[in-house]
Amino acid sequence: MRERLGVTGIGVVAPNGTTTEDYWAATLAGRSGIGPITRFDPASYPARLAGEVRGFTARELLPSRITTQTDHWTHMGLVAADRALADAGVRLADLPEYEMTVVTASSSGGTEFGQKEMTGLWGKGPDHVGAYQSIAWFYAASTGQISIRNGMRGPCAAIATEQAGGLDAVGQARRMLRSGARLALVGGTDASLCPYGLVAQLSNGGLSTQSDASRAYVPFDEKACGYVPGEGGAMFTVERIDGEREPIYGYIAGYAATFDPPPERERPPTLARAITRALEDAGLRPDEIDVVFADAMGLPAADRAEADALNAIFGPHKVPVTAPKTMTGRLYAGGAALDVATALLSMRDGVIPPTVGTTDPVRSLGLDLVLGRPRERTLRTALVVARGFGGFNAALVLTK
Amino acid sequence: MRRRVVITGIGMVTPGGVGTKATWEMLTAGRSATRLIKAFDASAFRSALAAEVDFDPAAAGLTARQVRRMDRAAQFAVVSAREALADSGLPEVDPGRIGVSLGSAVGCTVSLEEEYVVLSDAGKRWLLDHEYGVPHLYGHMVPSTLAVEVAWEAGAEGPVQLVSNGCTSGLDAVGYGAQLVAEGTVDVAIAGATDAPVSPITVACFDAIKATTADTSDPAAASRPFDRTRSGFVLGEGAAVLVLEELEAARARGAHIYAEVAGYAARSNAFHMTGLKPDGREMAEAITVALGEARLDPTAVDYINAHGSGTKQNDRHETAAFKRSLGQHAYEVPVSSIKSMVGHSLGAIGAIEVAASALAIEHQIVPPTANLHHPDPECDLDYVPLTARDHRTDVVLSVGSGFGGFQTAMVLAKHEKGDS
DSSP states (O other): OOOEEEEEEEEEEBTTBSSHHHHHHHHHHTOOOEEEOOSSOOTTSSOOEEEOOOSOOHHHHSOHHHHHTSOHHHHHHHHHHHHHHHHHTOOGGGSOGGGEEEEEEOSSOSHHHHHHHHHHHHHTOGGGSOTTHHHHSSTTHHHHHHHHHHTOOSOOEEEEBTBTHHHHHHHHHHHHHHTTOSEEEEEEEEOOOSHHHHHHHHTTTOBOOOOOTTTSOOTTBTTOOOBOBBOEEEEEEEEEEOTTOOOSSEEEEEEEEEEOOOGGGOOOOOHHHHHHHHHHHHTOOGGGOOOEEOOOOOSHHHHHHHHHHHHHHHOTTSSEEEOGGGGTOBOTHHHHHHHHHHHHHHHHHTEEOOBOSOOSBOGGGOOEEOBSSOEEOOOSEEEEEEEETTTEEEEEEEEO | OOOOEEEEEEEEEETTEESHHHHHHHHHHTOOOEEEOOSSOOTTSSOOEEEOOOOOTTTTTOOHHHHHHSOHHHHHHHHHHHHHHHHHTOOOOOGGGEEEEEEOSSOSHHHHHHHHHHHTTTTTOSSOOGGGOOTTHHHHHSTHHHHHHHHHHHTOOSOEEEEOOGGGHHHHHHHHHHHHHHTTSOSEEEEEEEEOOOSHHHHHHHHHTTOBOOOOSSGGGOOOTTBTTOOSBOBBOEEEEEEEEEHHHHHHTTOOOOEEEEEEEEEEOOSOSSOOOTTOHHHHHHHHHHHHHTTOOGGGOOEEEOOOOSOHHHHHHHHHHHHHHHGGGGGTSOEEOTHHHHOBOTTSHHHHHHHHHHHHHHHTEEOOBTTOOSBOTTOOSOOOBSSOEEOOOSEEEEEEEETTTEEEEEEEEOOOTTOO
8 A cells, every 4th residue: 555645734935925824815815916027127028017925025034144145036945844844843853864855846046146146247257256156046956955954864856847846846755755755845936036037938938918917817718818927836744644643734646747749749748648647646537636726827729738638537617627826927836836735725625716817718618717706615636737838747636 | 566777778978078989988098078168268267177078069960950949958968868769779669658857957057148148238237138038048047948858859758857956966867767667657767967067157156165176287187086186176067868768678678788777865964055074974874775775785886986076075075975884895895086087067977977887887897086196095995096997897886965965876786687
């Protein structure tokens, strides 16, 4: 018999709530964190909206020694990790040091820190690059800092599969838990809301140029026009559950990842296979899934591809589908991690949070979208779907 | 029941040359590729040295479109993957049963910096001018692009991921790839790592912490692991990609088997992002666990492919780790660092070292530690100075150590025909 892996603690830092409960209250109330970019003047760019995390002051939450040597992305990861551990109520001193592992997803590293240091280098010269660039910018920075802060000496990892990373980090942590680790601190955050981050994102063709914050990111809508970028994410503790102990939130029941062939190969996409495999891995039939947290890219072709995959497995209108990320924007490595947290909170409270902004869903997509307000329902299971730029697909099944 | 995993194909792009053959010849000749940086004018930098690849992407078989689209690190990875796949003679496989696990510490930094220079008008503008961005700029910002390119090359439709664990990325990516095969998620894993970090920002950031050597007096002898005159590591670049298969399937198709990935483990020191405690405790733990997974006694290790970065703290740290994990046998087993020749290519080097370890088993030769003329009295093991050694090499331990405090160990074992 396979071991049970339970999620015992959650820590959220999101644009519409800088703590788990604030985020959850805002999400159920349909309160969005998307607004005009304030971090810098976006007037010269075609996309000027973002889900910025406001009211989060890293210096009040972390030692200044750590905040000066890390990027904003790592600040949020460290705080989310602290909160997940506090929420789980685990006493780290009671756990063997080599049986604690950290796995984070990282999509683009310390972009803002890196832009500052490159400004020093190119604007002033090689002596103007600081000592912390080498440890702040690289993709493993959050994982390393979280490991050090909490004395976790097991295998640690940083996984980069763009926006699928939050789920693939869970998949990797599960391997570590199956090969000896007892507790994993897993999830992802991201923060690329600096000029270089935004300019790079503009080149991927996915950003919405709508100026109305309530209409800019409307997946599955007739007027779907791209997505709004955001920052933040979530970390959670996953523990091997021995014996009778009940975890607080739920179990990691199934996971699978696939990769799409490039368009010129003319082979079918593979998202449906990822979902099917995750269901098989969980030992569940499609009709046993109570809610789907969609990837919800917000571009018509991508929305259609996701709907096709869901319909192929569940049948049209058979399962409620939602995308609360319409209230945060897409958080890259933090996005799917936050969806996992949201799905677990939904199961806890028996309520599906809404998709906001989408008011005129494309009927032919055949989705039972949870729109406008939350839907109360007993939830024993949830499926989280994530995709990453280039062809990454991942699916995670959670059970109560 | 875990399936056994073997290496059936190897591809390399290193400062020793493009291709596995050129690299192995250079490593066993004890020839160093470190030199004054040619990629850009590095005269204003503290460390103006690197082990660079003389690489012509068109000659290496990439199309003009691939060259335009791909960062240098992606080019290395794709050329390596192509060589590894050809070397393996892999027949047509269900694409869904092929996975990719590629490591990289710093992703597409060369392109990111080049684009930054254009968009910022050489550091003059904070609000970058997006009108000058290349269409694939976003692909440079996300390191996952490297795994995408390799997946396209291999036709993989199973799990694909980029592993970015700093300087242990390469070893860990091979370890995760082996796990994918062992657990049965895929039948074939394309696993390896790539990095092309020789760019001003990367050179400057290591300058700032004085991790790299500033000694340019004899560029070819600049990387001196375990030598008491060592003065820091020398940045390198390159890639290595392996084809990993399930043992029985590889045997059934008559594949050439270089070695079995017999054990793998990683630990973290939770101590400091760049500092190491001299006791080598966590690396020793990783070694012990990896040997346990391989069901091998410490005395079975025939050769240790060391991290050997050429910093005093590393050399002493891992020397202590070998003694702590292998006991008396640490004094009897040859240990060498190929970073003395190919430099430290950050995330890539772990995969290059695994490939070199597999070749050591294949050829029963231990590559040397070049430039080791003045042994550090505190490093008192057999570091195979200067010249390669004919040696029975059936079990190799390869280790890595990196920023973040990560420590990784992998055990490769010779696979005998009929062995089961």
